[in-house]
Amino acid sequence: MKTSIQVLKPYFRVEETLYQIRECLERGWSGMGYKTEEFESEWKRYSGFVNAHFLNSATSGLHLAVNIFKSRLGWQDGDEIISTPLTFVSTNHAIMYERMNPVFADVDEKTLCLDPESVKRSITKKTRAVIYVGIGGNAAGYKEIKDICRKNGLVLILDAAHMAGTKWKDDGCQVGHDSDCAVFSFQAVKNCPSGDAGIICFKEKEFDTAARKLAWLGIDKNTYARYSESSYKWRYDVDEIGFKYHGNSIMASLCLVSLKYLDEDNAYRRKLANIYLEELSRVDWIELINHSDDILSSRHTLQILVEERDDFIDRISEFGVYCGVHYVDNRQYRPYQFSEIKPDSAAKVSERLVSLPLHLNLTEEDVRYICERILKIF
Numbered sequence: 001m002k003t004s005i006q007v008l009k010p011y012f013r014v015e016e017t018l019y020q021i022r023e024c025l026e027r028g029w030s031g032m033g034y035k036t037e038e039f040e041s042e043w044k045r046y047s048g049f050v051n052a053h054f055l056n057s058a059t060s061g062l063h064l065a066v067n068i069f070k071s072r073l074g075w076q077d078g079d080e081i082i083s084t085p086l087t088f089v090s091t092n093h094a095i096m097y098e099r100m101n102p103v104f105a106d107v108d109e110k111t112l113c114l115d116p117e118s119v120k121r122s123i124t125k126k127t128r129a130v131i132y133v134g135i136g137g138n139a140a141g142y143k144e145i146k147d148i149c150r151k152n153g154l155v156l157i158l159d160a161a162h163m164a165g166t167k168w169k170d171d172g173c174q175v176g177h178d179s180d181c182a183v184f185s186f187q188a189v190k191n192c193p194s195g196d197a198g199i200i201c202f203k204e205k206e207f208d209t210a211a212r213k214l215a216w217l218g219i220d221k222n223t224y225a226r227y228s229e230s231s232y233k234w235r236y237d238v239d240e241i242g243f244k245y246h247g248n249s250i251m252a253s254l255c256l257v258s259l260k261y262l263d264e265d266n267a268y269r270r271k272l273a274n275i276y277l278e279e280l281s282r283v284d285w286i287e288l289i290n291h292s293d294d295i296l297s298s299r300h301t302l303q304i305l306v307e308e309r310d311d312f313i314d315r316i317s318e319f320g321v322y323c324g325v326h327y328v329d330n331r332q333y334r335p336y337q338f339s340e341i342k343p344d345s346a347a348k349v350s351e352r353l354v355s356l357p358l359h360l361n362l363t364e365e366d367v368r369y370i371c372e373r374i375l376k377i378f
C-alpha cells in the first residue's frame with residue numbers, strides 16, 4: 001500500500017471510549033450535564049484551574065470570553081484587543097463578533113508567539129486586552145506578556161487551543177492559571193481530541209457563572225439539574241440573550257478518555273518531536289521552531305521554516321507525506337484586510353511555515369522515514 005501520512009490525525013482508545021458513550025446511551029442522557037460535569041471535575045483536577053465550563057468548541061469559548069469581559073467591564077465597540085496575525089482565525093473572529101478591533105502585534109520569528117516588545121508598542125488608550133496564542137503548545141513570551149498586561153491594566157485572554165497539558169517545568173503546573181481566562185480546544189485534530197468541544201476557564205467565579213448562563217441561551221438553570229432533582233422542575237427564567245455554546249455528554253465521553261492519557265500522549269509527541277529536531281538540525285536550509293526551555297510542551301505541532309515552502313510541500317507529498325501550514329497570516333483574509341500587511345516577522349514567516357506530521361498514529365520509524373525523504377530530495 002502507498003504510504004499516506006497525514007499532518008494531524010486523532011488517535012482514540014475505541015473500547016474505552018465506547019464504554020463511556022454506552023453509559024450515556026443506557027442512562028438516556030447525552031446532553032449537557034452528567035458526563036459534561038464529570039469532565040469539568042476531571043479537567044479541574046488535572047489542570048488545576050479553579051473554574052471550568054465545558055463547551056461545544058474553543059471558538060465558542062473565545063467568543064464568550066470577549067463577550068463577558070466586554071459587557072461586565074464596560075468595553076465599547078471599537079475598543080482594541082492586541083492579537084496575533086499568525087493563528088487560526090477563531091482567535092480574531094472572537095474579537096470581530098463583539099465589534100471590537102484586533103490590533104496585530106508582531107510575532108517572534110524564532111517561536112511564532114507574540115513578541116512582548118511589539119505588544120508593548122501596540123498599546124493605545126483604547127487597548128482593553130491581549131489574546132496570547134500558545135502556538136503548537138509553546139509558551140514563549142507568555143510570562144513577559146502577562147507582566148505587560150498587569151502593568152497596563154489589560155485583561156489577558158489565553159487561546160490555549162494547542163496547550164492542553166503544556167506545563168511549567170519548575171512546578172509541573174498547567175500553563176495559564178494566571179491568565180484572566182484560558183480557552184482550550186478538544187476539536188478532532190487537537191492534542192486532546194474529541195469531535196468538537198472546548199473548555200473555558202475563568203480566573204473569577206463571577207465570570208464562570210456568567211459563562212454557564214450565556215452558553216445556555218441565558219437560561220438560569222440547566223436541564224440536568226432540574227431533571228436530577230426528585231421531580232422535574234419545568235420552570236426557568238431567561239436573564240439575557242445567550243448563545244447555544246455548551247457541550248454534551250457524548251463529546252465529554254471522548255474527552256474523558258483523551259484526558260486520561262494526555263500526559264502520556266504529550267510525552268510521546270515530545271519524543272517524536274525530538275527525533276525531528278535532532279535529524280533536521282543538521283540541515284542548513286531548515287530553520288526549526290523551538291519551544292521554550294521552561295515548559296514541557298504539549299507539542300501539538302512540529303513547525304519548521306523553509307524558503308520554497310509550496311514547492312517543499314508538493315515534493316514531499318509525492319512520498320505520501322502530507323504537510324500543513326499553521327498558519328497563513330490572517331491579514332491576507334478579506335475580513336482582516338483593513339489591517340495592512342506590514343513586512344513584519346509574522347508576514348515573512350507565514351510564507352515559509354510548514355507543519356510536519358506529528359500525532360499518535362506515527363511511529364519513530366515513520367518520523368525517521370519522513371526526515372530521510374526530506375534530506376534526500378533536497
Ligand SMILES: *Cc1c(COP(=O)(O)O)cnc(C)c1O
Pocket residue numbers: 056057058059060087088090091133159161162184185186187196197198
Ligand atoms: C483550533 C483552534 C481554535 C478553535 O478551536 P475549536 O475548538 O475548533 O473551535 C482556536 N484557536 C486556535 C489557535 C486553534 O488552533
